[in-house]
Amino acid sequence: MMLIRFFYFLRQHRLPVSIQEFITLIESLCSSAAALSIDEFYYLARLVLIKDESLFDKYDRAFGQFYGLLSKEIAKGHTIPADWLIKTLERQLSDAEKAALATHDLAELIEKFKKTLEEQKERHAGGNKWVGTGGSSPFGHGGYHPQGIRVGGPSKGNFTAVKVWEKREFSDYDDQVELGTRNFKMALRRLRRFAREGAATELDLDKTIHHTAQQAGLLDIQMRPERRNTIKVLMLLDVGGSMDSHIRRVEELFSAARSEFKHLEVFYFHNCPYEWLWKNNRRRFDERISTLDVLSKYNEDWRVIFVGDATMSPFEITHVGGSVEHHNEEPGHLWLQRFIETWPKTVWLNPTKTERWMYHQSVLMIRQLLQDRMYPLTVHGLESAMQQLSK
Secondary structure (H helix, E strand, O other), X not given: OHHHHHHHHHHHOOOOOOHHHHHHHHHHHHHOOXXXXXXXXXXXXXXXXXXXXXXXXXXXXXXXXXXXXXXXXXXXXXXXXXXXXXXXXXXXXXXXXXXXXXXXXXXXXXXXXXXHHHHOOOOOEOOOOOOEEOOOOOEEEOOOOOOEEEOOOOOOOOXXXXXXXXXXXXXXXXXXXXXXXXXXXXXXXXOOOEEEEEEEEEEOHHXXXXXXXXXXXXXXXXXXXXXXXXXXXXXXXXXXXXXXXHHHHHHHHHHHHHHHOOXXXXXXXXXXXXXEEEOOHHHOOOOEXXXXXXXXXXXXXXXXXXXXXXXXXXXXXXXXXXXXXXXXXXXXXXXXXXXXXXXXXXXXXXXXXXXXXHHOHHHHHHHHHOOOOEEEOEHHHHHHHHHHHHO
C-alpha cells in the first residue's frame, strides 16, 4: 500500500513515472535478499522510475515530502510544535565529550526516536535525551551527535545527521534552471539530420558480410563514409550593453554549438541586426560584413539562431536612425523580416527570465516578429527551440 501511495505521490508532483516502471520497481524490491534502507530505496526508485536527469531535483523534493509524511505516521500521531524547533542554545562539546556519545545503528535510532516522542510531553533545549535544540541527543537540531536524525531547523555545521532530506544533490538538473556547457550539448543534439558524406573511412559490416559470402568466403571488406550531422546553423549573437551580464552563458552555448554542429557560422550584432555584421569583436569597426551578403550567401537549408536579451529602445526596431551606435538607414524590423523570409526556420534564444519579458516592449515586439518563436535559455526552452528548427 505504501508503494502505491508513493507512485501516485510522484505522479501528483508531475513526474512521468509509468505503470511498467512501477512494476519493475516492485520486482526489484521482491528480488532483494535483504530489506533496503531508506537511502537504498531512494537510489533504487530513482534509477528505475526517473529516466531524465533533469527531473532528479523534482524527484528529490517529492521524495523528501513523502518521507516527511511517512515519518509523521510512524510517530503515531505525535507532532512537534514549530516553536520547539527554535534554536535557543548552541552547546559546545569537547572532543572527549563527543567521543563518549553512544552510537546506534539505523534501526535502533528509529525505534529510540519513536519511543522518545511517546514519552516527551514538552519543549526541550539542551541535554542528551529529548527531542529539542542545542543538545547532544540523537534527535533535534543545533546540537551534536555523531549519528542522529535532524528534526527541523538547520544543521549546526557538524553534518552528522543520517537523514537530511533538505540536501538536494541534483538541484542544477532542474529543467527550468540556467544551462551549462554539458546541458547545452544535450539539448542541441535534438537538432540532427544524419547523412554519410565524404571519404569512405568506416567499416560497413553488413556489406562486408554480404560481399564475402558472394566471394565464397573470401574476405571482401567494404567501407563507407562516416555518418555525420549535416544540419547547417547560422548563429547570430548579441554583444555589448545589457548582454555583458550573460557573457559566460553565451560562451558556453558557443562552445557547445562548435562541438555539436559541423556546419556552423557565427556572426555578431548589437541589440538588433542592421546593414552589417561582424565576426571579430575586437575589429568590429574595421572588418564589417554586409548583411545583404550574408542573406544571399547561405541558402534556405540553414537554420538561424539569434541569441540576445532583446532589451533595447523600441525605436531601434521601428525607426530609421534608431540605433544607439550609428545612423541606420532602415529600421531593425525590416532586417529581422528579411532574415525570417530568407530562413523560415529561425528562433530567438533569450537569456533573461521569461517573467521579465513582459516588462520590455522591445522583447514583445521581437517575439511578435518571430511569430512567438522566442525561447528562454533553460533546458526545456532550448529543447523546444531545437524541436521547432527540426520541423
